[in-house]
Amino acid sequence: MAVYTEVSDEALRAFLAEYELGELRAYRGIAEGVENSNYALQTGAGDFILTLYEKRVDPAELPYFLGLMQHLAARGLACPQPVAARDGQALRRLAGRPAAICTFLPGVWPRRVRPEHCAPLGEALARLHAAGADFPGRRPNALGPAGWAPLLDRCRAQGDAVQPGLIAQLDAALAGLLAAWPAAGALPEGQIHADLFPDNVFFLEGPGGQPQVSGLIDFYFACTDLLAYDLAVCLNAWCFEPDGAYNVTKARALIGAYHRQRPLSAAERAALPVLCRGAALRFLLTRLYDWTTTPPGALVTRKDPLEYLRKLRFFSTASGPEALGG
């Protein structure tokens, strides 16, 4: 839940005057997305989303993110398309911050994931990977294996206050993961979303009430990494029930639909358990860091890091990819 930056209406009008979008009809802050300030913008040309990039986004990385969205949208993927101003530039400045206008996507993200969401999700993820295949940009995954040890170090002093013994467990899990992680070049790489949680996937009802993906949003963790790691993020984010149980029906639908669109190699399939452990550790560490640095009751809702400790344990004890629905 955000909107950190208030934009004066004069500044907004001056900003909009640089575009061919007609006159301003409405703008309202959107209470979703925790990293940036998002506004629903209505102009003579239709509905758009205005994003002001706040301090957690490195301005130097915005050309990669916006370029990737532009590239994916040009290849037919339903994702926000950056809108260029008259001078051809989509990345601009507003209220002292980097800012961009993107197209509005219809749809509703699922507050409660049903198995019927998972096959369309898997197919959309595979389409994203295919659409990104010829994108020339490259961004290392700052929250990939090389980033986990420094992140854990930043949680070291306060982590055990969340749960006694937590840091020792994480040290052990990290050592095991780094030893088991696929070697460079062993698995296909490409542009991945890396944060495809339910609130980043919009659905509309198709024929017979079946959910269909109408859009993928929030590419601000996108990076160049193992394609199958994106699937592992989705298994973490979509396939656990509120009581912590892994829903293998959802996982089979997700992996199956992905595989039909982009067949997983035997090596990718075999690596799924370790990739899932890695994804669980990644979200555990960022949540733990946020938990230990965000005061209780702050504007940003803290998410429970221990949810991902349970997921990490589950994936650590999985007998193989079959147990994960792979």
Added chain:
Amino acid sequence: MAVYTEVSDEALRAFLAEYELGELRAYRGIAEGVENSNYALQTGAGDFILTLYEKRVDPAELPYFLGLMQHLAARGLACPQPVAARDGQALRRLAGRPAAICTFLPGVWPRRVRPEHCAPLGEALARLHAAGADFPGRRPNALGPAGWAPLLDRCRAQGDAVQPGLIAQLDAALAGLLAAWPAAGALPEGQIHADLFPDNVFFLEGPGGQPQVSGLIDFYFACTDLLAYDLAVCLNAWCFEPDGAYNVTKARALIGAYHRQRPLSAAERAALPVLCRGAALRFLLTRLYDWTTTPPGALVTRKDPLEYLRKLRFFSTASGPEALGG
């Protein structure tokens, strides 16, 4: 900044199925309004606002608020119009809370008030009062003079922590105000908005770039009280600069435009200073109460109560209505 209640997409679809609004296309939480959860809703029939009423709104009062909006909209005032479902009812339940869908209003609220906003505001306020004249409902102002002493009592224990001596100052101000307050029947009464701050007034650019009011929103403090008190609320909310100075140009534009649309009586004009003091005390007390009961950094942004102590002082020293632009 709100959105307290998450609505599952199944519950929302079932709710929408009771209306003739076509299919759900999008809904996004809006980060504005602190009392209720608001969603921007897009359906086959267009844009709407879905509001879930949270605990600060008394469900027994909702028929008054929604009925007033219906009445004002029917008389041509640009305000949210509650949308009835197939059974004729606009007030329904969703996710365990009272809920209603209202029409969407275009426009942008002024983040920085300019003098050009004030005449259109004054005219719109007078039109609101005229449109409400034949509304049969009645709601006493819970935050009017009779409510101030109990509210001050609830701040008594902690108020001086905000500023030493504050409670004694407020006791004196309250006693003076109650003694000077217009007697019942002395001034015209009617339906008032009672909270017409800049974020509740939308503007669009008219010919020559002149701001024109496109809508008034958030009628959840509306009540039956002195019409001129609504003007006093606006003088408090619109006519002070960020440095605390009273901008008499803005005030003259506001009062003048109101007066052209609904002439103020001599008694109303004479009462403006005391009504302005009352409005300042009302916002001071609710802010003080929220300040002393809301933890720092909570989801709801605390507003500085002392801003209204300065306004109260200003109005207390005003030589007469002329000094206020009246």
